[in-house]
Amino acid sequence: MPRLSVWFIRASMLYLLLGLFCGALILIEKGLFIYAAIWNLFPLHVEFLLIGWLFQLAMGVAFWIVPRFGKGFSRGSEGVVWASFVLLNAGILIGALQFWFPVALLIGRISEVCGGILFVIGSWRRIKPQTKGK
Template structure:
């Protein structure tokens, strides 16, 4: 398994645990007195699960298993693939940090971080599509 695929899958596993912790916190608020921002964790929970875990697992396994691009570059552009990994994970981490604070309008205002998170994840998504497209082919 290539190095980058291992990074994707292991990062995905970490997000899997973080997602379920967020899910427990959201649910625990119904029986335990927790800070207000915990109630705003629901979109973070869903995206940790859907983007951090499922999509990242798919990207990692796809990077490893999809048909080879060429003999010289079997997995397409390695630089683009690493850029996708970094942008996706930084973008998602920034969302986790900033979204609950922005939702309750906490100071200091982290709206800029949330906006940056959106841009980074958007770029990561399309970089993955672009870099994977040519590998999806008949042999």
């Protein structure tokens, strides 16, 4: 497994834990009605689990297993996909500040979109038939 996939997948596991923790607090609030402000965690619960866990895990596994190139960098321009990793995670974390700074949600989403576009650019040419030496 390449280093970048390790980072993607381990980060996704951390978001799984964060997302489940937020979800658990919300479910406890549903059961016991202790502190209604817990519901403010709902957007984070969704963001951590959808973008942080599911999307990021898919990106890490895709970077690992889709066909490689035969010459030069075997997985294409890794720098572009590293930038995608940084932007995606910066976007999730910046977006998590939305409760205190509402504008953080917009900045975070833009960062996530840039991360997603860079991932597609970095992976596009690898979606090809498996041929020898190409």
